[in-house]
Amino acid sequence: MPRSRHSALPSTAVRDPGDEDEFRPPSKSQLKRQMTALQELGERLVGLPDSKLRQLPLAERLYDAVREAQRITSHEARRRQLQYVGKLMRDARIEPIQAMLAEWDGESMEQIAAFHQLELWRDRLLADDQYVTAFMNQYPHAEAQPLRALIRAARKEQAANAALLPGREPQRKHYRALFQEIKRLQAAADAASPSLPDDDEDGDDET
Structure with missing residues (x-):
């Protein structure tokens, strides 16, 4: 367990x-x-x-x-x-x-790790443009222009939140939207990944 x-x-x-x-x-x-x-x-x-x-x-x-x-x-x-x-x-x-x-935690560990990976990509994309290139290399099916526009909006939102007066509610619209876009691209990449061939279907039976 x-x-x-x-x-x-x-x-x-x-x-x-x-x-x-x-x-x-x-x-x-x-x-x-x-x-x-x-x-x-x-x-x-x-x-x-x-x-x-x-x-x-x-x-x-x-x-x-x-x-x-x-x-x-x-x-x-x-x-x-x-x-x-x-x-x-x-x-x-x-x-x-x-x-x-503990048993339920074990069943969800893979999902938790995947969620943290998405969070890591979001934070990197917001932090430095060099990660945009790395992200596009890993997810070539992503459209660069809309992605960069979303990143710019999230950065602008992040800067505005940093300047808020105490007690004001920060905005998270573009921050969440960027996460959802990364999640969508990850899911699309997983769906496009070819499955491994079945051993019984390789046609090379040994005698």
């Missing part, structure tokens, strides 16, 4: 062979780390769709609390509800929940 990107929760008691007692109680810092990890795990559950929540071994009260947090729109009310979810996590069966999340 793929290893989860999330670290395991710290133990509530630590065995110390040098002590006379079999166990020594966890320190305040250990307890704080444990509570923080439970809170973060609970918040991750709130970010899951209901189809996945139903696959996890959640107690009914915890499941209802997570679903309620998903429905709340008020920032302060949602914060309080997330704290309540974290409190309920103390009595949850953590290990099977973490195991299932």
Whole structure:
């Protein structure tokens, strides 16, 4: 099973062979780390769709609390509800929940890597014109003029955002459009890539 990107929760008691007692109680810092990890795990559950929540071994009260947090729109009310979810996590069966999340993480690692590659291309194209040439070499089916126009618009938008006064909402229209165009070109390149021939169809049977 793929290893989860999330670290395991710290133990509530630590065995110390040098002590006379079999166990020594966890320190305040250990307890704080444990509570923080439970809170973060609970918040991750709130970010899951209901189809996945139903696959996890959640107690009914915890499941209802997570679903309620998903429905709340008020920032302060949602914060309080997330704290309540974290409190309920103390009595949850953590290990099977973490195991299932780790399995889902493993299934999506390839997609995450592809997404990061798209982000990297977008940031490079915005940073320096030399990457435009490199991008066109890798994706020759891209139309240079529209791509360069989109890059210029995104750079202009980026510069305007940098000059915004505090509290003003930055614009992301061209920034997002550039990402979507890179994504479209990547998908077109993947679709045009020839598939590898099947070994059974090479016509060279050895006897």
